[in-house]
Amino acid sequence: MKKFMNRSETLVAESLAGLVAAHERLVTFGADGKFVRRRSLRPGKVALISGGGAGHEPMHVGFVGRGMLDAACTGHVFTSPTPDQIIAAIRETDGGEGCLLIVKNYDGDVMNFEMAAELAATEHRIATVVVRDDVDPGGSTRSQDRRGVAGTIVVEKLLGAAAEAGWGLDALCTLADDLNGRIRTMGVSLRGVTVPDTERETFVLSENEMEVGVGIHGEPGRARVKFAAADEIVETMLESILSDLAPPRGEGLLLFINGFGGTPVSELYLAYHSARARLHSLGITVARSLVGTYVTSLDMAGLSITVARLEERELSLWDAPVDTAVLRWGG
Amino acid sequence: MKKFMNRSETLVAESLAGLVAAHERLVTFGADGKFVRRRSLRPGKVALISGGGAGHEPMHVGFVGRGMLDAACTGHVFTSPTPDQIIAAIRETDGGEGCLLIVKNYDGDVMNFEMAAELAATEHRIATVVVRDDVDPGGSTRSQDRRGVAGTIVVEKLLGAAAEAGWGLDALCTLADDLNGRIRTMGVSLRGVTVPDTERETFVLSENEMEVGVGIHGEPGRARVKFAAADEIVETMLESILSDLAPPRGEGLLLFINGFGGTPVSELYLAYHSARARLHSLGITVARSLVGTYVTSLDMAGLSITVARLEERELSLWDAPVDTAVLRWGG
Numbered sequence: 327m328k329k330f331m332n333r334s335e336t337l338v339a340e341s342l343a344g345l346v347a348a349h350e351r352l353v354t355f356g357a358d359g360k361f362v363r364r365r366s367l368r369p370g371k372v373a374l375i376s377g378g379g380a381g382h383e384p385m386h387v388g389f390v391g392r393g394m395l396d397a398a399c400t401g402h403v404f405t406s407p408t409p410d411q412i413i414a415a416i417r418e419t420d421g422g423e424g425c426l427l428i429v430k431n432y433d434g435d436v437m438n439f440e441m442a443a444e445l446a447a448t449e450h451r452i453a454t455v456v457v458r459d460d461v462d463p464g465g466s467t468r469s470q471d472r473r474g475v476a477g478t479i480v481v482e483k484l485l486g487a488a489a490e491a492g493w494g495l496d497a498l499c500t501l502a503d504d505l506n507g508r509i510r511t512m513g514v515s516l517r518g519v520t521v522p523d524t525e526r527e528t529f530v531l532s533e534n535e536m537e538v539g540v541g542i543h544g545e546p547g548r549a550r551v552k553f554a555a556a557d558e559i560v561e562t563m564l565e566s567i568l569s570d571l572a573p574p575r576g577e578g579l580l581l582f583i584n585g586f587g588g589t590p591v592s593e594l595y596l597a598y599h600s601a602r603a604r605l606h607s608l609g610i611t612v613a614r615s616l617v618g619t620y621v622t623s624l625d626m627a628g629l630s631i632t633v634a635r636l637e638e639r640e641l642s643l644w645d646a647p648v649d650t651a652v653l654r655w656g657g
Numbered sequence: 658m659k660k661f662m663n664r665s666e667t668l669v670a671e672s673l674a675g676l677v678a679a680h681e682r683l684v685t686f687g688a689d690g691k692f693v694r695r696r697s698l699r700p701g702k703v704a705l706i707s708g709g710g711a712g713h714e715p716m717h718v719g720f721v722g723r724g725m726l727d728a729a730c731t732g733h734v735f736t737s738p739t740p741d742q743i744i745a746a747i748r749e750t751d752g753g754e755g756c757l758l759i760v761k762n763y764d765g766d767v768m769n770f771e772m773a774a775e776l777a778a779t780e781h782r783i784a785t786v787v788v789r790d791d792v793d794p795g796g797s798t799r800s801q802d803r804r805g806v807a808g809t810i811v812v813e814k815l816l817g818a819a820a821e822a823g824w825g826l827d828a829l830c831t832l833a834d835d836l837n838g839r840i841r842t843m844g845v846s847l848r849g850v851t852v853p854d855t856e857r858e859t860f861v862l863s864e865n866e867m868e869v870g871v872g873i874h875g876e877p878g879r880a881r882v883k884f885a886a887a888d889e890i891v892e893t894m895l896e897s898i899l900s901d902l903a904p905p906r907g908e909g910l911l912l913f914i915n916g917f918g919g920t921p922v923s924e925l926y927l928a929y930h931s932a933r934a935r936l937h938s939l940g941i942t943v944a945r946s947l948v949g950t951y952v953t954s955l956d957m958a959g960l961s962i963t964v965a966r967l968e969e970r971e972l973s974l975w976d977a978p979v980d981t982a983v984l985r986w987g988g
Contacts, residue, residue: 328847328864330924330960332886332931340887341923344930348946383923516659536659555663556671590918590956592672592714593661599675600663615679619950625921627956629661654985 327520327527327625334522338380338402345387349651352391361407361415362387363397369421372489372498373397376428376482377412378435379404382542384652385479385621391650394486395428403522403624404543406434412442416450424451424495426502428482430474431458432543453495455502457481459632460541461512461570473541476584476621476630477509483653484636487646505634507572512539512563513630516553517588519544519623538562542586542623556593560600563631568608571635578613578641581605582632587622589629594618597629614644620652658851658858658956665853669711669733676718680982683722692738692746693718694728700752703820703829704728707759707813708743709766710735713873715983716810716952722981725817726759734853734955735874737765743773747781755782755826757833759813761805762789763874784826786833788812790963791872792843792901804872807915807952807961808840811975814984815967818977836965838903843870843894844961847884848919850875850954869893873917873954887924891931894962899939902966909944909972912936913963918953920960925949928960945975951983 331337339359346353346362356363361377376386377399386398397415399407416425425446429439436456443452459477484505485498493501515537518527521544528544531537536559539548583598585591598617605612613636621630636644647656662668670690677684677693687694692708707717708730717729728746730738747756756777760770767787774783790808815836816829824832846868849858852875859875862868867890870879914929916922929948936943944967952961967975978987 328867328884328958330847330887330890330920330928332888332927337923337927340930341927344926344928344933344948347933348926348929348948380923383921383926388922516661533659553659556661557663559661587921588919588956588958589661590714590953591719591950592668592711592953592955595675595679595714596663596668596672597661597675598679599671602675602678617675617679619922622921622923624923625919625958627659627919657988 327525329520329522331522337522338400341383342387342400345651352649352651356397356418357414360411361397361399362390363415363419364390364392367396367419367421370423371421371492372423372495373419373421373425374428374486374489375412375415375419375425377407378430379406381624382622388652389479389482389650393490393646393648394482394650394653406438409438409442409445412439413446416442416446416452420450424453426485426495426498427452427454428485429454429456430478431456431472451495453499455499458506459509459511461510461539461566475511475513475542476582477511477632477634479620480509480580480582480632480634481505483648484640484643486648487643490646508635509632510567510571511630511632512566513541513586513628514538514559514563515540515547515586515626515628517627519626521624540628542621544623556596557600560597561604564601564604567631567633571633574635575637577635577637579610580614580634580636580644581612582616584621584630584632585619586626586628587619588625588627594629601631613641658856660851660853662853668853669731672714673718673731676982683980683982687728687749688745691742692728692730693721694746694750695721695723698727698750698752701754702752702823703754703826704750704752704756705759705817705820706743706746706750706756708738709761710737712955713953719983720810720813720981724821724977724979725813725981725984737769740769740773740776743770744777747773747777747783751781755784757816757826757829758783758785759816760785760787761809762787762803782826784830786830789837790840790842792841792870792897806842806844806873807913808842808963808965810951811840811911811913811963811965812836814979815971815974817979818974821977839966840963841898841902842961842963843898844872844917844959845869845890845894846871846878846917846957846959848958850957852955871959873952875954887927888931891928892935895932895935898962898964902964905966906968908966908968910941911945911965911967911975912943913947915952915961915963916950917957917959918950919956919958922949925960932962944972
């Protein structure tokens, strides 16, 4: 697999520099280029900081801006950012109301964000949210093992809107904890991931195979099964998702179809159509929708479905204005 | 190559239905589902109608909305919409000020839009703009052979803003003709296109090859060359583009990096970074930027660079509010 790059050592820095330059109205590099932050920080609100390995673009850098993240720290491809980067982001964005770190549930990320939080705790009020939206592979309750995948940006959008509206650190944490049980994602891959350093695919699928329950780091999923028609794939995915979600509480449902990087947008909309029809046949109405390539695994072909059960208050947070490189709506 | 679909006969309709449902605030199907149009049509402005074969999503349907297109007609994959579809769109969107048809320069599209315009001419004022932004393969002046590629959406954005601002049909045509000499695009492909009907690639590249000067229908480009580092590829592309552009007239430059469908966004931003640096080294400043997967060729890996020389007036049109599924900014 060919990649559009110069050298694997510099591709993250070059790509980030491109994003910052293309969206200079919204974002800028923080101290020493260690992170990307909102160009206009707003004192008096909780600062939201996220980050993780590169290779998931546009997450997280594409979601820095008004109504969402204040800063994003990017590591090398599939490698956690360092505590040093995270501390720099905390120092620069804390406007006096403390910082909320939004972390996807991977050992490296959790460890480095934790270390940064500990080291910065003497000077800053810090809380951490670990996102775990992946459908449980075992159907068991080992929820600490769930990975943070595409649902992460739903968490970032909702908390971002709440922080913008003046919510304090404790209230944001309570909402985040509550959301963790109400957002579920499942992914399928039609073609593996090519890692720039090796230029090799992490797993190879034949013409009639797909990988079910994949994450976003090229790791294999829970099963390799026969490739099928879109409706059939969607039905299987939704079944897993719905059976793993907390029971409804008079909510509005958000349906989010996410492309992994190598999937054409027309196929994402086809999947959305299929998923919406399937939910409808189950008597479930879609209240909000998102379709696009937002949380990727380099060039992997495939997609994930995220279902979020949102209450009235969270639907308002979803609808609240957002102004980032990728998500942009409202006044 | 696996595709996320049910049957090739229904994939366009299913995908379009998904897009319309996901963006129901903005768009709706026109009469008999023959086209997609703005949900709220605005009488008293020229109606802008575009269209073409499917397989280029999000173009054109993703650009229907306030400040851009009033309707988009979609054919089957890589197949022109029928005159019947186009006439239906004309009838439903003409608010009394006439219709401007924005057509990419391909025989089938030009023929069908022309036929529709002729048939509807007794009841509607109609003008046609044929977009020809592709870099001339021969470096000659046979400009009627240039294809309409990614630059088409720049034309649609500028004309859309002008129509929204009340420009008449003649003024829009004059601007469109003028723009045709000032927008140039060049594409490279790293991996060919898989057509759903056949599930086969239209051309196959080896691991160290790329195709230069490709269009968006899986046709081969002007040359097959050795794959190279991003900076080198970008330099070659910009050289062709700049040598083929009308001379500058105190303009602001728009740099647009477009992904063809199978290219990760991180690589697009890396290309943007490279192109911006290259232009800077030539003493050229980038005034406006666009980076994303907007004009695709199904799942083709690769990207195109579009450079548009815009004057003050056109920069304002670019900045004017737009509210579509894909492009969205301003108040």
